[in-house]
Amino acid sequence: MSRCVFLDRDGVLNKDNPNYTYTIENFEILPGVVEALQLLKKADYLLVVVTNQSGIDKGIYTVDQMKECHAYLQQVCNGLIDHFYFSPYHRSVNNSLLTKPGTLMFEKAIAKFDIDARQSWMVGDRGRDLIPARTLGIRTIQIGDEVEPEHRGEFIVRNLLEAATVMVR
Numbered sequence: 075m076s077r078c079v080f081l082d083r084d085g086v087l088n089k090d091n092p093n094y095t096y097t098i099e100n101f102e103i104l105p106g107v108v109e110a111l112q113l114l115k116k117a118d119y120l121l122v123v124v125t126n127q128s129g130i131d132k133g134i135y136t137v138d139q140m141k142e143c144h145a146y147l148q149q150v151c152n153g154l155i156d157h158f159y160f161s162p163y164h165r166s167v168n169n170s171l172l173t174k175p176g177t178l179m180f181e182k183a184i185a186k187f188d189i190d191a192r193q194s195w196m197v198g199d200r201g202r203d204l205i206p207a208r209t210l211g212i213r214t215i216q217i218g219d220e221v222e223p224e225h226r227g228e229f230i231v232r233n234l235l236e237a238a239t240v241m242v243r
């Protein structure tokens with residue numbers, strides 16, 4: 075079985091933007107992210123992005139635009155990310171289990187890559203990122219202080235590089 079780091083995207087890999095991020099010009103990769111991904115890969119973690127992209131359902135941007143951003147991220151980090159899962163749905167129209175805090179993106183990854191949940195981590199900046207991980211027995215790391223107290227991560231750090239030092243030690 076493999077171990078995996080599940081990564082939220084906005085606010086973890088790239089700077090969060092209240093008006094959605096869907097162009098390469100606005101896709102600002104956060105400091106230390108590439109180094110963190112390299113450390114994690116070296117420690118033999120699979121790297122899987124799990125991201126809610128409800129702007130697709132809202133008609134703000136397309137799947138192709140999102141994929142361009144992901145291709146750009148892969149180019150910058152030299153293809154270190156093993157897979158991207160996204161939910162295009164918005165809660166107002168669809169209660170898909172794909173959408174975090176639903177667990178389906180995680181479960182798809184676990185099945186596809188034969189992941190051992192108990193040896194894996196989720197890094198996110200919102201309670202909805204950590205809830206599905208906890209449901210599945212995946213350990214949690216919270217970036218920043220925007221997670222509700224009842225959903226707080228097992229570790230609280232400032233950025234992905236700090237999170238990586240927790241996961242590789």
Ligand SMILES: [Mg+2]
Nearest residue numbers: 082084085199
């Ligand atoms: Mg986020």
